[in-house]
Amino acid sequence: MNQHHFAFFDEGSKKEIRRTxxxxxxxxxxxxxxxxxxxxxxxxWGTGGLQITLSIIGREDCLKVIDQGSDESxxxxxxxxxxxxxxxxxxxxxxxxxTIIQSRHRIPEIPLQGGQILVLxxxxxxxxxxxxxxxxxxxxxxSEEEYSGAWLQLFEQIMKYGRTATGAxxxxxxxxxxxxxxxxxxxxxxxxxxxxxxLILLGxxxxxxxxxxxxxxxVQSLAFEDYPFAVEEFSGKSCRFCGATxxxxxxxxxxxxxxxxxxxxxxxxxxxxxNSHEKAKEESSYA
Amino acid sequence: xxxxxxxxxxxxxxQFGPGCSTCHNESTRKLEKNYxxxxxxxxxxxxxxxxxxPGEILGIVGESGSGKSTLMQCLYFDEAATSGELILNxxxxxxxxxxxxxxxxxxxxxxxxxxMVYQNPLKGLKMDFSAMGxxxxxxxxxxxxxxxxxxxxxxxxxxxxxxxxxRMKEEPKRFSGGMQQRVQIAKALSNNPPILFLDEVTTGxxxxxxxxxxxxxxxxxxxxxxxxxxxxxxxxxxxxLADRTLVMLNGEIIEEGLTDQILEDPxxxxxxxxxxxxx
Numbered sequence: 001m002n003q004h005h006f007a008f009f010d011e012g013s014k015k016e017i018r019r020t021x022x023x024x025x026x027x028x029x030x031x032x033x034x035x036x037x038x039x040x041x042x043x044x045w046g047t048g049g050l051q052i053t054l055s056i057i058g059r060e061d062c063l064k065v066i067d068q069g070s071d072e073s074x075x076x077x078x079x080x081x082x083x084x085x086x087x088x089x090x091x092x093x094x095x096x097x098x099t100i101i102q103s104r105h106r107i108p109e110i111p112l113q114g115g116q117i118l119v120l121x122x123x124x125x126x127x128x129x130x131x132x133x134x135x136x137x138x139x140x141x142x143s144e145e146e147y148s149g150a151w152l153q154l155f156e157q158i159m160k161y162g163r164t165a166t167g168a169x170x171x172x173x174x175x176x177x178x179x180x181x182x183x184x185x186x187x188x189x190x191x192x193x194x195x196x197x198x199l200i201l202l203g204x205x206x207x208x209x210x211x212x213x214x215x216x217x218x219v220q221s222l223a224f225e226d227y228p229f230a231v232e233e234f235s236g237k238s239c240r241f242c243g244a245t246x247x248x249x250x251x252x253x254x255x256x257x258x259x260x261x262x263x264x265x266x267x268x269x270x271x272x273x274x275n276s277h278e279k280a281k282e283e284s285s286y287a
Numbered sequence: 288x289x290x291x292x293x294x295x296x297x298x299x300x301x302q303f304g305p306g307c308s309t310c311h312n313e314s315t316r317k318l319e320k321n322y323x324x325x326x327x328x329x330x331x332x333x334x335x336x337x338x339x340x341p342g343e344i345l346g347i348v349g350e351s352g353s354g355k356s357t358l359m360q361c362l363y364f365d366e367a368a369t370s371g372e373l374i375l376n377x378x379x380x381x382x383x384x385x386x387x388x389x390x391x392x393x394x395x396x397x398x399x400x401x402x403m404v405y406q407n408p409l410k411g412l413k414m415d416f417s418a419m420g421x422x423x424x425x426x427x428x429x430x431x432x433x434x435x436x437x438x439x440x441x442x443x444x445x446x447x448x449x450x451x452x453x454r455m456k457e458e459p460k461r462f463s464g465g466m467q468q469r470v471q472i473a474k475a476l477s478n479n480p481p482i483l484f485l486d487e488v489t490t491g492x493x494x495x496x497x498x499x500x501x502x503x504x505x506x507x508x509x510x511x512x513x514x515x516x517x518x519x520x521x522x523x524x525x526x527x528l529a530d531r532t533l534v535m536l537n538g539e540i541i542e543e544g545l546t547d548q549i550l551e552d553p554x555x556x557x558x559x560x561x562x563x564x565x566x
Contacts, residue, residue, distance in 0.1 A: 131413065144394045148428040152413075155427065156420045158434050159456055225433045 029174025047205025049121035064098035069265035112198035242273035292338035299371030304328030346529025402475030406487035408467035465496035
């Protein structure tokens with residue numbers, strides 16, 4: 001595949017995106033506009049994340065791509081193939097081995113380490129979009145730190161459902177300055193952003209915005225005094241394959257029997273758990 | 288006397304357009320109504336100065352295009368004034384011209400010290416959020432972070448403006464015009480502002496609803512002692528509400544005084560015409 005430029009982009013494009021990333025890292029939580037390029041996949045299918053990945057990746061990097069916890073979904077596989085075909089970098093499924101992890105809507109279960117970079121794909125980067133459709137108005141609101149709109153959405157949910165009902169993308173306050181959409185990760189993953197060891201980059205290709213959370217940044221989920229922030233509840237439930245309990249679980253309905261099962265959402269984590277169980281079993285049987 | 292004022296405006300000017308050599312200088316300016324026939328620049332507010340005292344309702348009356356709404360928008364920072372001073376009797380901003388503060392500080396004053404009721408509820412309310420949410424928005428902006436507290440304040444206010452509580456979780460787009468206006472008043476009152484701006488609040492409402500809204504404003508003023516600036520082209524509204532009245536024409540204040548005085552014994556020819564045209 002030598003007819004391709006390394007990492008698909010020309011050097012000018014990479015430079016522009018890297019500059020945008022630098023600015024985003026310098027102002028944690030601030031959405032920096034950039035000239036999102038046409039990609040070989042459609043906008044809204046991870047082009048923001050892909051553009052970040054392609055512009056920061058080097059020959060020694062090791063890449064992991066996940067789509068809602070799965071390493072094997074079509075979207076993740078196509079992105080992996082594209083990056084591999086244009087860079088020949090190593091691809092992995094193990095979180096610990098990867099230097100760059102591009103993810104759609106999940107942060108892996110295995111804690112990220114310093115030196116790793118998490119790239120999140122973002123559909124709607126503007127946390128105030130639902131209350132204010134005009135971009136120039138939301139820019140003013142951010143500049144004046146006027147976030148009553150973001151709080152108002154949570155207040156309305158409490159009025160209607162008796163609790164905050166954000167399924168995903170629960171807004172966060174970054175570095176006590178900018179309110180940010182963490183991308184549609186479950187609330188379960190919001191806490192992983194706070195004081196993270198890894199650099200987190202967020203890219204919205206369709207909306208042409210890049211923003212970032214540098215390592216060791218204060219990230220707090222929005223919550224009222226009498227309605228504290230709560231993550232999804234999985235008490236008493238465990239993964240039906242590996243038995244894990246302290247992870248984000250998917251609910252699977254068996255339509256034939258009507259039974260409800262729970263299983264790890266992070267497939268590579270689940271596989272690793274299973275392998276280590278097997279290994280332990282094997283070792284004990286030899287003894 | 289001046290030191291007692293809760294809000295004072297000095298030489299406020301607002302122009303739309305860059306102006307030209309003939310109209311730049313005030314002494315050589317030859318305006319047609321409020322605009323320069325040479326360059327088309329509109330001088331919407333010219334040399335406006337007045338004081339607002341605690342617990343007082345100040346009326347501003349004038350025909351369409353006289354600059355009364357523009358003046359109000361400048362005071363509420365919806366529009367940037369071209370020049371002039373706005374001084375609040377407030378410990379945080381003592382003797383400071385608040386028109387020159389940063390937009391964050393202006394936002395702070397709006398959220399904590401001002402309330403505004405617009406002529407059109409579309410401007411003051413979020414039509415797709417519940418009535419309660421609309422009130423909470425103002426409370427959140429003024430630092431409220433406790434849902435139960437905000438809900439109880441909201442309920443008290445909605446009761447005060449006669450919105451049945453079983454409709455508090457409905458969106459104002461499903462309310463009648465008069466109800467929307469009353470929700471707007473409740474919202475404006477929620478952060479207990481010392482100063483309330485009312486811009487043509489009863490225009491477009493039918494007479495019985497007008498009466499109940501006016502009654503409500505009067506009651507609120509008597510109970511809470513809030514200072515208000517009421518803009519209206521309707522002299523009957525001004526007569527009922529305002530203690531003192533300014534008459535504006537073509538961007539200038541042409542007459543001011545006690546409301547009774549102005550209505551019974553107008554001095555300026557325009558005011559005379561205005562008062563005598565009252566049916």
